[in-house]
Amino acid sequence: MKIQKVPGNNKKHKVFVYALSTCAWCKKTKQFLKDKDVEYEYVDVDLLSKEDLEKVKAEITSRGVPLQFPLIIIDDKVMITGFREDQINGALA
Amino acid sequence: MTSLEEVRRRVEMDAESRGYKLNPDSYFLNDLLEGLRTNEERYGYPSCPCRYATGIFDLDKDIICPCDYRDIDVEEFGACYCGLFVSKEVYEGKKKLQPVPERRPSKLIERALSGRTTKEPAHEVKKEERVMEAIDGMKFWYCKQCGYVAFREEPPYICPICKAKREAFAEIYLSVFAKG
Numbered sequence: 001m002k003i004q005k006v007p008g009n010n011k012k013h014k015v016f017v018y019a020l021s022t023c024a025w026c027k028k029t030k031q032f033l034k035d036k037d038v039e040y041e042y043v044d045v046d047l048l049s050k051e052d053l054e055k056v057k058a059e060i061t062s063r064g065v066p067l068q069f070p071l072i073i074i075d076d077k078v079m080i081t082g083f084r085e086d087q088i089n090g091a092l093a
Numbered sequence: 094m095t096s097l098e099e100v101r102r103r104v105e106m107d108a109e110s111r112g113y114k115l116n117p118d119s120y121f122l123n124d125l126l127e128g129l130r131t132n133e134e135r136y137g138y139p140s141c142p143c144r145y146a147t148g149i150f151d152l153d154k155d156i157i158c159p160c161d162y163r164d165i166d167v168e169e170f171g172a173c174y175c176g177l178f179v180s181k182e183v184y185e186g187k188k189k190l191q192p193v194p195e196r197r198p199s200k201l202i203e204r205a206l207s208g209r210t211t212k213e214p215a216h217e218v219k220k221e222e223r224v225m226e227a228i229d230g231m232k233f234w235y236c237k238q239c240g241y242v243a244f245r246e247e248p249p250y251i252c253p254i255c256k257a258k259r260e261a262f263a264e265i266y267l268s269v270f271a272k273g
Contacts, residue, residue: 020142020143020145021131022127022128022129022131022132022142022143023128023142023143023175024121024124024125024128024142024143024175024176025143025175025192026143028121045145046145046146053206057206057207066195066199066202067199067202067203067206068144068202069143069144069145082192084192
């Protein structure tokens with residue numbers, strides 16, 4: 001699976017974003033993390049192969065969160081659906 | 094190839110005719126228009142840039158811009174799901190634009206993500222079968238106020254013609270008679 005890594009100096013938390021390449025909210029989320037110098041990884045779900053898409057769907061569903069984007073996962077436990085600045089800030093504090 | 098300007102003109106005209114505004118953040122708006130254009134090129138129709146689409150028309154039809162959920166979302170939250178169409182209050186900055194909760198039923202989202210991920214080889218017959226599955230469960234609904242008819246699984250949230258609420262819709266039962 002094509003996972004992109006965006007380097008940053010803030011490595012305090014493990015941040016992963018499920019996004020769509022066409023989605024403006026996802027883009028905003030990526031920019032927000034970049035501006036905060038947070039290191040993160042992301043995958044654009046709309047660009048995945050069928051096999052990888054199946055994996056991502058199973059992964060998201062197994063976490064019990066809706067199949068919506070962006071989905072921000074912090075330290076493997078905090079899950080935020082949508083670009084909710086306050087929640088992301090809170091989880092990154 | 095559809096140009097960005099064409100996409101912009103199209104949504105501008107639509108917004109104007111419906112009394113909506115486009116997102117006042119020009120960078121954000123540009124990203125949305127780019128997303129619409131990408132989807133139009135990819136799938137043949139401008140599906141919502143912020144939702145996962147399959148490229149199978151019958152699985153995506155409710156999220157083709159302007160989506161089935163726009164009118165009710167602009168009314169309730171001041172913006173549609175992706176934030177392309179906003180109310181006058183949001184446009185003028187009197188109301189802050191917040192992420193709009195997804196109104197699309199989760200069964201449709203599930204179906205979309207499964208539609209494309211079937212493990213069997215995706216040949217034409219399979220695609221046809223899936224389309225038939227999607228049509229199964231569709232009904233005709235008419236607006237008792239203005240007569241507008243929609244062919245969907247559920248009645249519209251708001252009548253796009255006369256703005257009547259969902260309660261104004263009733264199902265049309267069709268029957269076919271053969272003679273002779």
